[in-house]
Amino acid sequence: MRGGTDGPTDEHWVDPEIIRPYVVTRGRTQPAHGRFDLISMALAVGPPPGPDAGLDPEHLRILQLCREPKSVAEIAAYLDLPAGTIRVLLGDLFDRELVSAQEPQSEVDMHDMKMYRAVLDGLRSL
Amino acid sequence: MVFARSERPRLPTAIKILVAGGFGAGKTTMVGAVSETRPLRTEEVLTDRGIGVDDLTSVEAKRTTTVAMDFGRITLGNDYVLYLFGTPGQERFWFVWDELAEGSLGAVILADTRRLADCFPSVDYFERRGTPFVVAVNCFEGAPTFELEEVRLALQLSPSIPIIMCDARKRESSREVLITLVKHSARLRAEPVGS
Numbered sequence: 026m027r028g029g030t031d032g033p034t035d036e037h038w039v040d041p042e043i044i045r046p047y048v049v050t051r052g053r054t055q056p057a058h059g060r061f062d063l064i065s066m067a068l069a070v071g072p073p074p075g076p077d078a079g080l081d082p083e084h085l086r087i088l089q090l091c092r093e094p095k096s097v098a099e100i101a102a103y104l105d106l107p108a109g110t111i112r113v114l115l116g117d118l119f120d121r122e123l124v125s126a127q128e129p130q131s132e133v134d135m136h137d138m139k140m141y142r143a144v145l146d147g148l149r150s151l
Numbered sequence: 152m153v154f155a156r157s158e159r160p161r162l163p164t165a166i167k168i169l170v171a172g173g174f175g176a177g178k179t180t181m182v183g184a185v186s187e188t189r190p191l192r193t194e195e196v197l198t199d200r201g202i203g204v205d206d207l208t209s210v211e212a213k214r215t216t217t218v219a220m221d222f223g224r225i226t227l228g229n230d231y232v233l234y235l236f237g238t239p240g241q242e243r244f245w246f247v248w249d250e251l252a253e254g255s256l257g258a259v260i261l262a263d264t265r266r267l268a269d270c271f272p273s274v275d276y277f278e279r280r281g282t283p284f285v286v287a288v289n290c291f292e293g294a295p296t297f298e299l300e301e302v303r304l305a306l307q308l309s310p311s312i313p314i315i316m317c318d319a320r321k322r323e324s325s326r327e328v329l330i331t332l333v334k335h336s337a338r339l340r341a342e343p344v345g346s
């Protein structure tokens with residue numbers, strides 16, 4: 026891939042599409058909080074932040090999307106950014122108590138018959 | 152772990168199902184057929200972070216690989232959201248699957264009768280991992296037709312693994328495949344509710 030691991034100083038040769046995720050997160054690759062996986066759900070909470078909240082346009086787009094619960098994967102798809110970037114941005118929003126989020130893996134109990142029933146009922150009524 | 156608990160509406164619980172199979176087996180088609188939106192696409196940039204600890208993968212771990220996945224969403228009432236992930240079929244991406252398969256309800260393996268052998272790696276993978284799976288035989292026009300039991304033999308599937316015909320383009324048919332998987336997974340993993 027162009028602009029891979031070599032020559033990060035030679036900016037002219039780096040595809041902007043590859044840089045964008047790093048610009049958006051200012052080079053951060055890990056969220057400040059939590060380990061959001063692809064299906065971690067996020068929901069915007071609280072009053073919408075004012076213009077002086079120091080948020081980037083991407084943060085605001087996430088808040089807008091998350092008026093209804095959305096997964097990391099969905100947010101990434103709609104914002105056209107890698108999932109890793111979304112994790113970082115969600116971490117920022119979570120820190121400011123602008124989103125409520127949960128990690129699914131501990132949340133879903135794969136031995137829970139109630140869960141299977143609910144999924145089956147849901148699928149049957151599609 | 153729940154990060155924030157408040158008076159606000161509860162977040163639905165997210166569940167994932169993987170749709171696997173060889174190149175062109177109909178994975179994206181199936182995801183699109185049952186999902187509430189057209190298939191979405193996300194990219195996961197993978198580095199050493201998500202990769203296993205054994206020696207084989209640690210060579211891989213030095214690199215960064217971008218893997219694209221198709222997925223769709225099915226909202227099931229207020230409490231559950233089901234995500235279907237069409238998993239990249241190329242073998243060099245198998246390490247990605249661990250992260251995806253972790254915590255999944257199970258997998259659908261799409262078998263294309265024109266290239267049955269293409270789904271061997273998926274069958275092996277989910278068997279080894281102990282992930283519940285079903286095999287859906289996708290019937291393409293002009294493809295050789297097999298009896299399901301012939302496919303079972305060819306894939307060396309144990310009798311307990313459900314195998315069904317499907318047309319990945321049809322919502323009804325794809326839904327039936329998912330129902331078969333959910334029932335199978337429940338049989339394997341759910342503890343009967345008391346009384």
Ligand SMILES: Nc1nc2c(ncn2[C@@H]2O[C@H](COP(=O)(O)OP(=O)(O)OP(=O)(O)O)[C@@H](O)[C@H]2O)c(=O)[nH]1
Nearest residue numbers: 174175176177178179180289290291292318319320
């Ligand atoms: N006749 C027939 N065609 C199908 C069926 N399912 C998929 N197709 C077609 O087969 C082609 C490949 O389907 P995809 O859904 O893109 O397959 P895929 O597994 O996502 O392919 P890759 O992601 O490239 O590995 C498309 O042109 C589909 O329209 C089916 O059940 N019957």
Ligand SMILES: [Mg+2]
Nearest residue numbers: 178179221237
């Ligand atoms: Mg595909």
